[in-house]
Amino acid sequence: MHVLIIGAAGMVGRKLIGRLVEAGQIDGREVTALTLADVVAPERPAGFGGKVETLTVDLSAPATAETLIAGRPDLIFHLAAIVSGEAEADFDKGYRINLDGTRQLFDAIRLAGLASPYRPRVVFTSSIAVFGAPFPEKIGDEFFQTPLTSYGTQKAICELLLADYSRRGFFDGIGIRLPTICIRPGRPNKAASGFFSNILREPLNGEEAVLPVSPDVRHWFASPRAAVGFLMHAATLDLGRVGPRRSLNMPGLSTTVGEEIAALGRVAGERAVKLIRREPDETIIRIVDGWAQDFDPARAIALGFTADKSFDDIIRVHIEDELGGRIAA
Template sequence: MTIVVTGGAGFLGARLIAALLKDGAERILSLDRVACPVDDARVHSLVGSIDDADAVARALSGGAETVYHLAAVLSGQSEQDFDTGLHINVDATRLLLEACRRLDRAPRFVFTSSLAVFGGEMPQIVPPTMALMPQSSYGCGKAIGELLVSEYSRKGFVDGLTVRLPTICVRPGAPNSAASSFVSGIIREPVAGQASECPVPLDTRLWISSPGVAVDNLVRAGRIPAADLGLSRVMDMPGITTTPAEMLDSLERLAGPEARARVALTREQRIIDIVCSWPGAFDVTRARALGFGADTDFDAILQQFLADR
């Protein structure tokens, strides 16, 4: 059976596809605006948008065992372009769920959500029962998506699981439109000899995961038995709590003081308003009991990034 990955040409999507191939996937279809960069005969690229009903129908025309829905308009762009953000993050998610509903067999539907669904006053460690209170358009769209996936699962249209990913760090390549882009930028750019800026206070608590651990957890989300999930189809993924100050200390230890000196401390209120509304730690007891993994510390994340360059 086919595994469908929306956003399969993106950084996380391409890594997920490579991991699924290593895990034994026989056929993977990537639906994205550009072709998937993974070069393998088992990978088929359908170039199109997730808000195009014809493209979505073609992606699912042969059925699907699993659908990974990664495609989204990111936090920064969602905040600046309200209509596009909700259209892609909500309307297109509903479109994809409806297409899955028409299949002969309900697929596992893995939806990537975000800690941006939370906001307001929060405890030091967020419990699994924490009420959603997004403080950004992106978080609002993701919260609606979570409810849709849970409802379509309750009705038996899909076998859904929403995974709330931590901020992924360190992302290679160019900065993106996410409000959290600086989390990778204050490491990636200095290591490459380029200047960077930290736009939030140095004591801002960040919940992060390395790309490798995030991808391993996504693979796990696609194959965990439905009976093990129970009633709740939303799960906070494991991460580690760090701050920009701790990250920059690690950068200095592992890449040298000259790398740290390339990071300017600034303040950008637009970024502060979004990122500082996010929680900095979660109770992930349930996820760990189900086999989802976590990084050990930020030094290990940075060491892996340096080794992969």
């Protein structure tokens, strides 16, 4: 089985590659070749015996899509995107990469299939940013898409294309709407959502972290490990069971910042909690106020997608996967 990963250098991409290499197979079919593409050079995975091709490409450039699928991969993970803040700041770039780049990929697959039979599985990472406030208490599987960012608009459009191209038989597509990933590894960044991870990751490293919102703020989370699990499950799921409604809200945990902090205290002790400094930021408070708080992802659960069981688990996953099992605090 030949697997193409677009967005292979990103956090989720790298973890997915690790999982694929470790498993060596998907649904009993050996992974024999990996094509890894990103706008920055993807690393070659250690310990993989199959063929690896790495491509450093701009997804929206002419002929990139054709190059990506030239080897007719059986399974395509499309994880690449200009993130929310940048897509909002740079209108043209966001539409060019997130919409045109994705459409060019979908069309390259369609046209390849017109030349000779080709119908890969396409797993597309969408986002809960396809929804816009005001929300019901829990967002159900049939709630409408009214994004309030250009990023969310681009994701919602690609979901529609994914469904239509799948319905037409050009590929077997599935879209998964990821919760906010927590704990995001790496250094603190300026993303408005960064603090949800910062207030846990930094204290686990013995460092201070800033909390810019009230502990009452509620949001929707999954661990990086759960996100990779969603992708792996989406790669093999019987799409006959999914039907024409191809994009799904993934399961997750609806948790307040206060509950995050309580979990940190349980797992890492009060010393860790004391490293969180409250420093309200009106801009972040206003942005986060428009975000989804809770979901009822009944379809995804019925289809076998599983998320973290508790926020304590989310913290433990981070300690195991990122810290080698040890806490600094």
